[in-house]
Amino acid sequence: MGEGEELIHTFLDAAADMDREDLLESLARVPGCYVPGLSGHLPLTAMVDGGRLPARSQILTRNTVLSSMFLVEAERGCSRGCTYCVMRRTTNGGMRLVPPETVLSSVPEHARRVGLVGAAVTDHPGIKKIVRGIVDAGRGIGISSLRADRLDAELVTLLARGGYRTLTTASDGASQRLRSLVARRTTEQHLIRAAELTKKCGLHRLKLYQLIGLPTETHDDIDELVRFSRELAAIVSVSLAISPFVSKRNTPLDGFDFEPITSVNQKLARLRAGLKGKVELRSTSARWAWVEYMLSQCDERAGLAAMDAWRAGGTFSAWENAFTTRDARPLRGRVVPDGRRNLPLPVVQSSTGTGALRPVDG
Numbered sequence: 001m002g003e004g005e006e007l008i009h010t011f012l013d014a015a016a017d018m019d020r021e022d023l024l025e026s027l028a029r030v031p032g033c034y035v036p037g038l039s040g041h042l043p044l045t046a047m048v049d050g051g052r053l054p055a056r057s058q059i060l061t062r063n064t065v066l067s068s069m070f071l072v073e074a075e076r077g078c079s080r081g082c083t084y085c086v087m088r089r090t091t092n093g094g095m096r097l098v099p100p101e102t103v104l105s106s107v108p109e110h111a112r113r114v115g116l117v118g119a120a121v122t123d124h125p126g127i128k129k130i131v132r133g134i135v136d137a138g139r140g141i142g143i144s145s146l147r148a149d150r151l152d153a154e155l156v157t158l159l160a161r162g163g164y165r166t167l168t169t170a171s172d173g174a175s176q177r178l179r180s181l182v183a184r185r186t187t188e189q190h191l192i193r194a195a196e197l198t199k200k201c202g203l204h205r206l207k208l209y210q211l212i213g214l215p216t217e218t219h220d221d222i223d224e225l226v227r228f229s230r231e232l233a234a235i236v237s238v239s240l241a242i243s244p245f246v247s248k249r250n251t252p253l254d255g256f257d258f259e260p261i262t263s264v265n266q267k268l269a270r271l272r273a274g275l276k277g278k279v280e281l282r283s284t285s286a287r288w289a290w291v292e293y294m295l296s297q298c299d300e301r302a303g304l305a306a307m308d309a310w311r312a313g314g315t316f317s318a319w320e321n322a323f324t325t326r327d328a329r330p331l332r333g334r335v336v337p338d339g340r341r342n343l344p345l346p347v348v349q350s351s352t353g354t355g356a357l358r359p360v361d362g
């Protein structure tokens, strides 16, 4: 569990020398390994020495999603604290930076496109130096994550030179109230500025990632999203990529319910009606987001259900049946530990004793 660069050697050495039973016994005691039934606790997640960074592509081929793009990790982790996010600063020591010179020198001569990977690449203090080095060498650029409050004309111009046509960033809260609630530091001013820079620097479109179904969200929040998206669309072409909120383990929002599928669909319909003809809208299906929620929030029974669902054809009803048959239910009422504390194995509560929901403020 966690970062595998060092653990993989422990694992392979043990696998080469031992039979299955001894292997599981021995791995159950290794920090970062979890063996169901043998490990007494969920282990601390593994963290590699910073000297091992950056991870980078070993093979360049057209036959990948990011065709022929050389990927290099400019940083690992994030220094921010959005309460829904598994990459927040309490995960594995926060943000580890790779010096710009190391990133640039890792790019092979033949790479024509370079993708900078990391949870919060634009928070890297040397981001412009890295992007400039790549673009000045005549290469295309891709960045896995742009933070709206880190964008300025210099950076967006460099991205445009590197082939960017769509500026993608995240809002992750239908309203300012919700963004504040989940400690997402993006404001309307940041997003308006992002729209203006998109236009000014000759890009075609602003794409925004957006969560719906966050705790306490109402139709008023959705209406604010409609109003604000229309304002952005008056500046530049806008598309929204919507994901229903799924609470994740070991985050302050761990344990929060998934909004009922019908309610998510009503909100999506309200958004579509309000943005029709003005803003392009794409959404992850509420039903598949619910499957993701069950896998995120149930115990090992959800893993067995996944096997059953796959064997039964992988349709949504196959997943529903599998969760029911395996009696997989979300864990409730747990106090969420912060950071790298050792977690006790979760215990499934009975349907009559779910306990109070106690999210912990991050």
Ligand code: SF4
Residues within 6 Å of the ligand: 078, 079, 080, 081, 082, 085, 086, 087, 088, 089, 119, 120
């Ligand atoms: S959502 Fe993004 S900015 Fe917020 S903690 Fe996660 S990686 Fe960092």
